[in-house]
Amino acid sequence: MTVSTGTDRFASELRRWRTRRRFSQLDLAIRADTTQRHLSFLEQGRSRPGRAMVVRLAESLELSLRERNGLLLAAGFAPVYAESGLDAPELGPVREALERILEGHLPYPAVVVRPYGELVAANAAFGVLGEGVAPALLEPPVNVLRVALHPEGMARRVENLAEWGRHITGSLREQALRSPDPGLDAFIAELDGYLPELDAPAGHLGFAVPLRLRVPEGELRLISTLTSFATAVDVTLSELRLEAFLPADEATAEILRQRAVTSRG
Numbered sequence: 001m002t003v004s005t006g007t008d009r010f011a012s013e014l015r016r017w018r019t020r021r022r023f024s025q026l027d028l029a030i031r032a033d034t035t036q037r038h039l040s041f042l043e044q045g046r047s048r049p050g051r052a053m054v055v056r057l058a059e060s061l062e063l064s065l066r067e068r069n070g071l072l073l074a075a076g077f078a079p080v081y082a083e084s085g086l087d088a089p090e091l092g093p094v095r096e097a098l099e100r101i102l103e104g105h106l107p108y109p110a111v112v113v114r115p116y117g118e119l120v121a122a123n124a125a126f127g128v129l130g131e132g133v134a135p136a137l138l139e140p141p142v143n144v145l146r147v148a149l150h151p152e153g154m155a156r157r158v159e160n161l162a163e164w165g166r167h168i169t170g171s172l173r174e175q176a177l178r179s180p181d182p183g184l185d186a187f188i189a190e191l192d193g194y195l196p197e198l199d200a201p202a203g204h205l206g207f208a209v210p211l212r213l214r215v216p217e218g219e220l221r222l223i224s225t226l227t228s229f230a231t232a233v234d235v236t237l238s239e240l241r242l243e244a245f246l247p248a249d250e251a252t253a254e255i256l257r258q259r260a261v262t263s264r265g
Contacts, residue, residue, distance in 0.1 A: 032053070054077060106125055137153050161195065220247075
């Protein structure tokens with residue numbers, strides 16, 4: 001009977017991630033400031049890495065903080081990066097900053113999400129996206145990607161659902177390639193099942209696929225931006241994304257401005 005050791009587990013994980021990133025041993029060795037021979041020994045389980053080496057390899061492989069912790073555990077070391085709850089006192093300044101950003105983006109919609117679209121916070125203008133959505137889809141935990149593409153969600157009001165929806169699922173596929181996750185694969189399959197066939201490339205702004213959303217006042221044309229905490233050293237913080245929608249034309253901007261005035265009145 002063969003017993004798998006911690007070194008075997010680390011060697012396997014290191015090979016898996018290097019292959020996933022399509023790096024040769026030489027490529028990764030240069031990135032991690034080590035030798036190809038030493039890296040080969042690590043991948044064969046013939047050498048045991050130090051903690052600093054594991055961290056360098058994880059950074060060189062461009063792993064997320066959660067994945068870096070996983071590689072450290074595989075090598076027999078404690079995780080380096082903390083994972084705080086969103087309500088933790090140390091994340092208080094972050095929560096306040098996000099609240100200010102959300103409010104400052106009004107009258108345009110903005111949301112803060114966890115990986116794969118789980119809603120954390122939204123500003124008041126999010127209501128324009130949630131109009132007519134089935135109540136069950138808005139029960140916590142809300143997934144904004146499911147809300148966007150589900151037949152009982154925003155989908156019935158999205159004029160370019162086939163194109164815009166594939167923009168969403170394409171982004172998720174890129175994540176799945178970089179960080180394989182069976183749960184994510186299942187979620188992508190679910191979202192794909194909501195999308196109609198794509199006939200021909202639709203017209204767009206040339207630099208972005210807009211969301212074309214029907215509202216009582218007409219049609220909104222929105223483009224979105226994604227912002228993350230690039231220098232985060234906390235797992236929770238590193239996984240948060242701020243998605244802010246911007247008007248793609250003056251008609252959209254005016255509709256949202258008038259809605260904001262009406263809501264205040």
